Amino acid sequence: xxxxxxxxxxxxxxxxxxxxxxxxxxxxxxxxxxxxxxxxxxxxxxxxxxxxxxxxxxxxxxxxxxxxxxxxxxxxxxxxxxxxx
Numbered sequence: 846x847x848x849x850x851x852x853x854x855x856x857x858x859x860x861x862x863x864x865x866x867x868x869x870x871x872x873x874x875x876x877x878x879x880x881x882x883x884x885x886x887x888x889x890x891x892x893x894x895x896x897x898x899x900x901x902x903x904x905x906x907x908x909x910x911x912x913x914x915x916x917x918x919x920x921x922x923x924x925x926x927x928x929x930x
Contacts, residue, residue, distance in 0.1 A: 847873050850889060851880050855927065857890045857920040858911075866898050871905055878910040887927065888912050890920040 850856045860866070874891075881889060890912045893899045902908045914920045 847877050850877055854887055855924050859892050861892050861894045863898050864895050866901055874907055890914055892917055892920050
């Protein structure tokens with residue numbers, strides 16, 4: 846499911862429709878972060894609307910490893926900014 850995020854530099858993970866996140870996804874995000882960090886890849890953007898999912902990312906510490914945005918548009922704007930810098 847997350848294999849492309851392990852290969853591509855600029856990634857937005859769209860969780861806008863997620864109301865719940867399982868421990869399987871939390872673990873996959875930890876592994877993905879470690880993989881990307883070891884390779885010097887840019888921080889991945891996760892789009893989250895649900896307050897529950899956002900709180901879960903905060904409580905698990907994942908909020909510190911990813912750029913959390915509320916809309917796809919915000920995520921795309923950040924990618925455009927990265928590319929122009």
